[in-house]
Amino acid sequence: KQEVTQIPAALSVPEGENLVLNCSFTDSAIYNLQWFRQDPGKGLTSLLLIQSSQREQTSGRLNASLDKSSGRSTLYIAASQPGDSATYLCAAIDQTGANNLFFGTGTRLTVIP
Amino acid sequence: DTGVSQDPRHKITKRGQNVTFRCDPISEHNRLYWYRQTLGQGPEFLTYFQNEAQLEKSRLLSDRFSAERPKGSFSTLEIQRTEQGDSAMYLCASTVTGGYEKLFFGSGTQLSVL
Numbered sequence: 584k585q586e587v588t589q590i591p592a593a594l595s596v597p598e599g600e601n602l603v604l605n606c607s608f609t610d611s612a613i614y615n616l617q618w619f620r621q622d623p624g625k626g627l628t629s630l631l632l633i634q635s636s637q638r639e640q641t642s643g644r645l646n647a648s649l650d651k652s653s654g655r656s657t658l659y660i661a662a663s664q665p666g667d668s669a670t671y672l673c674a675a676i677d678q679t680g681a682n683n684l685f686f687g688t689g690t691r692l693t694v695i696p
Numbered sequence: 697d698t699g700v701s702q703d704p705r706h707k708i709t710k711r712g713q714n715v716t717f718r719c720d721p722i723s724e725h726n727r728l729y730w731y732r733q734t735l736g737q738g739p740e741f742l743t744y745f746q747n748e749a750q751l752e753k754s755r756l757l758s759d760r761f762s763a764e765r766p767k768g769s770f771s772t773l774e775i776q777r778t779e780q781g782d783s784a785m786y787l788c789a790s791t792v793t794g795g796y797e798k799l800f801f802g803s804g805t806q807l808s809v810l
Contacts, residue, residue, distance in 0.1 A: 627801040672738055686738025
């Protein structure tokens with residue numbers, strides 16, 4: 584079974600700092616990897632999706648990379664803002680036909696004004 | 697297109713009662729998923745539908761849980777004889793086949809079993 588781990592569990596940074604969130608997965612046979620944002624008590628908002636054939640995706644201040652061989656993905660946030668404070672979750676969808684996402688436990692980010 | 701809609705947002709019930717949640721996916725999405733999330737954890741897969749067919753169920757989905765998606769549109773998730781361990785956020789997500797499986801989530805239903 585695919586296992587997804589996110590480090591660190593929590594992170595506090597001052598506003599304006601660049602930061603990297605890490606995600607690792609045990610089974611490299613993934614179909615894609617998605618990064619989500621979750622605000623307290625709310626559902627998930629998709630940020631970026633990287634297909635297995637891709638190495639990275641960018642959206643505004645966000646850049647996600649994927650290295651299947653090492654089982655790792657990173658989410659880079661440039662020039663962090665207080666509004667970026669949320670929990671960030673990565674999820675891998677595998678190729679076994681299970682057709683579901685395996686989530687990490689998330690990184691809780693706090694950007695201090 | 698207003699996104700994935702879930703109802704109710706919050707549900708408080710007594711142990712042993714039955715509860716039902718509803719999910720309305722994005723209109724052109726043929727796949728619909730149910731997930732459960734407890735505090736501090738990532739969502740866990742429960743079941744998914746392609747159109748009206750329920751194609752997979754997790755072992756987490758005990759016999760007290762049942763899901764339907766009549767006519768391949770909205771879906772309901774029913775929990776019978778609720779237990780305190782059922783307290784969680786129940787999330788619905790939808791996607792369209794061939795859309796690289798990018799899932800769009802609703803805001804969830806927060807269930808509290810007293």
